[in-house]
Amino acid sequence: MDNSQRTKGTRPQDLRARNSLLILQELSQTAGQTINELSEKLHLSRTAVQNIIFFLQQEGLIADGGKRDSSSFGGKRAIFYRMRSDYKHSIFFYLSSQIIIAELYDFSLARLMYRMGDVSQLSYSDLLQHIVKMTQSLLRDAGILQSDVYGIAIAVSGTVDSDKGVLIGLTGDNYPEKWGTNLSMVQDLHDQLDMDADICLDNMCNFSGLNSYVSLVENEVSSCLYVMAHSRGIGAAFIRNGRIDKGLHGLLGEIAHTTISYESSFPCRCGRKGCFEAMLYPDAVRRQTNAAIRKMDPCGLEIDSVKSMDDLLRKANEGNPCAIQEVTHLAGLFAQLLYNAQIMGDPACIIFHDSFSVQCDYFHHALLSACGEKSKGYLEVPIRLFFDTESFSERVRKGAALFLRNRYFDQFTQNL
Secondary structure: OOHHHOOOOOOHHHHHHHHHHHHHHHHHOOOOEEHHHHHHHHOOOHHHHHHHHHHHHHHOOEEEEEEOOOOOOOOOOOEEEEEOOOOOEEEEEEEOOOEEEEEEEOOOOOEEEEEEEEOOOOOHHHHHHHHHHHHHHHHHHHOOOHHHEEEEEEEEOEEEEOOOOEEEEEOOOOHHHHHOOOEOHHHHHHHHHOOOOEEEEEEHHHHHHHHHHHHHOOOOOOEEEEEEEEOOEEEEEEEEOOEEEOOOOOOOOOHHHOEOOOOOOOEOOOOOEOEOHHHHOHHHHHHHHHHHHHHOOOOOOOOOOOOOHHHHHHHHHOOOHHHHHHHHHHHHHHHHHHHHHHHHHOOOOEEEEEOOOOOOHHHHHHHHHHHHHHOOOOOOOOOOEEEEOOOHHHHHHHHHHHHHHHHHHHHHHHOO
16 A cells, blocks of 8 residues: 555554555465565555565465576576465355355365265255265365364355345245245354354355456456346346445345336246346246247247247347347347446446356347447446356356455454
8 A cells, every 4th residue: 555545643553454455465366476576566665565474474374485587687586475375275165955065275266176965855954964064074185174264155046144144045946945034054054063264155146246356357447347147037246346345235236126127027036026137037038039929920930949048049149030139129128227237336347247058149249239329328327348258157166265365364454
């Protein structure tokens, strides 16, 4: 942090904590940096950086990475410092109503091993025991002590009160009947695991959005709206200054339940009708496409030949005029949704991440065109749109591990 930005009356320990956090963040993003490089990049004195580096070495978070290669001008080679990958570890769980996946990560966020299990027939109490056993199995096989685990992240598809660690409702067939709702999962796992590790529960879209932001635009902008679309709905996350922003009631990313049609009779899984997300449900796409097929003769499609967004996108990419018409219409509705979100949340950019099973070339083209038209309105709000082509599951995994380590950095430096 630039010394000129320090406010009058800031305590020395607060500055030390803030500067320590900056140095940890910088070292976590590279293979290693020298004291001079950190001093120049963070606008800190060399002495301040040197003192913090020495402290972090004593604490075991960073290590001497060796000396830089000599320059063409010769001279003494500088020592660079790096994060210690073996300092501590974290565990990630992906949980659905059918399966659970557990993965172990080192401190450099490299995945070391994983486990997978079937939870479709388990009760909630059995599920907790299963998570305990998977955790113990990972640590035993990796030769890691429980005290060396700094965090556990659980990613779900559903509604979560992450501040209280409560799973309000999980998306999945027959879920309410099987496990119930409003589950205090974080506290229940703390009781079962008997570990001091930080346990976090969140919607997988928040984890994915964090990794997408860091990977694609963090060096360019301070905020973004991340939107993930798939054949069963939409997820979204607001990221500001490298952190997930959920709003006062955790609803900031629930743009999928914006009412798009007050005449629609098709129900959304939230219990309402007319939600934007409901338009992407397979049965809704089938009905809408069938209606278009009946109006366009000939159209090259048979009734009920399009059963999902994936089918529709595939046909549009193949050049079918009826599918192109429907995809263009959907792109216009998406553009309206993004425009409204841009006005309400005012992010610097929007990342659109589709998780359809087919390439979305035509859809992306139509969406860019529609967003350009929307930004020409009375409120000239430009929609700066990026497309994420990375695997959604990989984004979730990496984002969860990154989220846990960011929290650890925050807690570690706050306690200085």
